[in-house]
Amino acid sequence: MAKPLTDQDKRKQISVRGLAGVENVTDLKTNFNRHLHFTLVKDRNVATKRDYYFALANTVRDFLVGRWIRTQQHYYEKDPKRVYYLSLEFYMGRTLQNTMVNLALENACDEATYQLGLDMEELQDIEEDAGLGNGGLGRLAACFLDSMASLGLAAYGYGIRYEFGIFNQKIVDGWQVEEADDWLRYGNPWEKARPEYMRPVHYYGRVEHTAEGVKWVDTQVVLALPYDTPVPGYRNNIVNTMRLWSAKAPCDFNLKDFNVGGYIQAVLDRNLAENISRVLYPNDNFFEGKELRLKQEYFVVAATLQDIIRRFKASKFGSTEFVRLDLSTLPEKVAIQLNDTHPALAIPELMRTLVDIEKLDWDKAWDIVVRTCAYTNHTVLPEALERWPVDLFHNLLPRHLEIIYEINSRHLERIGKLYPGDLDRLRRMSLIEEVDGKKINMAHLCIVGSHAVNGVARIHSEIIKATNKTNGITPRRWLVMCNPGLAEVIAEENKMKFSAYLEEHYKVKINPNSMFDVQVKRIHEYKRQLLNCLHIITLYNRIKKDPKKSWTPRTIMIGGKAAPGYHTAKMIIKLITSIGDIVNNDPVVGDILKVIYLENYRVTLAEKASDLSEQISTAGTEASGTGNMKFMLNGALTIGTMDGANVEMAEEAGEENLFIFGMRVADVEAMDKIGYDAASYYNRLPELKQAMDQISGGFFSPGQPDLFGDLVNMLMQHDRFKVFADYEAYIKTQDRVSILYKDPKAWTKMVIHNIAGSGKFQRPHHFPVCREIWAWSQPGEDRRPRRPPLNLSSPLLLL
Ligand SMILES: *Cc1c(COP(=O)(O)O)cnc(C)c1O
Secondary structure, three states: OOOOOOHHHHHHHHHHHOOOOHHHHHHHHHHHHHHHHHHOOOOOOOOOHHHHHHHHHHHHHHHHHHHHHHHHHHHHHHOOOEEEEEOOOEEEEOOHHHHHHHOOOHHHHHHHHHHOOOOHHHHHOOOOOEEEOOOHHHHHHHHHHHHHHHOOOOEEEEEEOOOEOOOEEEEEOOEEEEEOOOOOOOOOOOOEEOHHHOEEEEEOOEEEEEOOEEEEEOOEEEEEEEEEEEEEOOOOOOEEEEEEEEEEOOOOOOOOOOOOOOHHHHHHOHHHHHHHHOEOOOOOOOOOOOHHHHHHHHHHHHHHHHHHHHHHHHOOOOOOHHHHHHOOOHHHHEEEEEEOOOOOOHHHHHHHHHHHHOOOOHHHHHHHHHHHEEEEOOOOOHHHOOEEEHHHHHHHOHHHHHHHHHHHHHHHHHHHHHOOOOHHHHHHHOOEEEOOOEEEEHHHHHHHOOOEEEEOOHHHHHHHOOEEOOOOEOHHHHOOOOOOOOHHHHHHHHHHHHHHHHHHHHOOOOOOOOEEEEEEOOOOHHHOHHHHHHHHHHHHHHHHHOOOOOOOOEEEEEEOOOOOOOHHHHHHHHHHHHHHHHHHOOOOOHHHEEEEEEOOOOHHHHOOOOOEEEEOOOOOOOOOOOHHHHHHHOOOEEEEOOOOOHHHHHHHHOHHHOEEOOOOHHHHHHHHHHOOOHHHHHHHOHHHHHHHHHHHHOOOOOOOOOOOHHHHHHHHHOOOOOOHHHHHHHHHHHHHHHHHHOOHHHHHHHHHHHHHHHHHHEOOOOOOOOHHHHHHOOOOOOOOOOOOOOOOOOOOOOO
């Protein structure tokens, strides 16, 4: 185990985690008390834990303000090219610890709160997650903001300030139940409203073609009210801005119409306008063509583009006479990155601004748009691709529909000249599709309206034939913070901590010597939680057959949210919890095997430890995945298919250091040609047959034998993701995992190869040294043992 630290080691570590000097700590305490008094308006007799959290958050926030203002002044002076990252999701999680880490305040705050008789970790736990995202796509946006600030880029994140983020998941009788995520209830200390920069956003109305140009008239107006959140770089004094828009009804909303029920009703109806930023759509990798969602997409785009153009015109460069005339230099000063097609309306909206408002001619405007915009594709699943019905567009955004038609007509004319007579190509490449009704293909719009298209992992870029700008993660959040000692020690400690957490939250006894086998991600058929289920059942049946054998004990944890409207995903959760009920209560199994459903998986819960990371999607379906990288960085081994970023992880760590199994993309494609026959596997593999017969026979749902009938039917008759085809290889590979786990030396060696190979996925990756990783190499305890709280009635503390 770990050696005690020398004083020199301690000084080194403090210099890594931030100075805890006496003045620093004294100032922090003074400021904490000042905020408790003046901001929270409390004394220590009546202050709650939450008040203490807010006092600490405000104390830390104060360190951001000067840097934030200075960074923005610096950008004005230097006028660098600005990067605008447009996204419908920013899955930020908590802010306090990340801010302390990036500002090197963690040690000093820990000491100050300790001296005030408080436990900083307990206060951190009070912060609500900013859950403004569904999964990987939203978290990528958040990691990019951190990375761009750390690189010192003049970057801005633009999105929506949803009043309700991703729902909170409760598991009740084994079923998912959704609860509204009222994350702003107690206020958000990290945001600053900027009502002075409010912008109008127009909807509906009609288009007039006049001699002076095109006019969009008789529109309904909703105001976009910006809230700014600071985004600090890693110890570089940079603080960038994430600007999220909130919908606000104008003061005269509905009051001009005489066909409404008068004043009271008009005021009540303000909610209709303000609903635009009410709630995040909870679908991951699924397109739901709802008008409110289209309103949201236009809302962020319209407000953001006004802001971008205002800032360009107000910049030193943009305010010269020449630039004011034509905006043709916009692409030299502005890059707009579209996070999937969700903000694709930026393309027609920028055209509308340049042509209808700035009066540029079409070709010149189009050249500006293409050179300004770039698009990131996130998925190949057809059900995820945005295809908006033309009718919906015609009603809500009539001018944009005209512009899209014009873009399409010029695009098809070009294709027609390049490939004369190839009508099928024209149909395939058109922005307008005609399969049950006319629809706008937003991916096609993004591709023609951008100068760069990228996929998120090499394999994905090859599949969509785009350039290779791969996903990454920020090590400041995803390296389980402040890990001491060697890989083995890290794993031990984190597992003990996680066990304690599980025992407290789930009231289950965990065997900390068991292998922690974890699959956490959104519940989706393509991610194949069902394959994991079949492994669990197989293990269970084997243990029952021969309980005395020296099994490798496992604690299998599965977590993730199902989209509320995704019936199959909800049934998968019920199956997992039902298997858990049988396995966990079987005395023959004891603590050889436990199955835990991790309720309410979110950014904060993602910052935990495991031994084995399950990345088992059907090859060709997971564009990249980032969960895989987070676990690799934190010392887990991966069992996975050759899909998404797993391919590059295997390359970096050496394929022999991952547990790769199953079909490759080419195998899946070959199988699609001949047809996938689930029954053949079921008939050939007795353990698979037994597991399926148990599910369909009600073994896991006593009293309700048909409960999983639909799931069984899907797996046997129309499984798009070919679970059975990888079953045999998966089980054999899991057997190899169990054997290796019994040899801690060999296991740890593999872990080290993985951590060493994880650098490619850490963004930004050109820091001279990753300082946290440097801290790892120091032996011994880094985190001070928690001391007992001081006596609060001590006169010294009653300040
Ligand atoms: C990283 C992350 C994801 C993405 O996980 P994948 O395994 O790549 O699907 C989803 N949710 C949360 C909370 C995350 O932090």
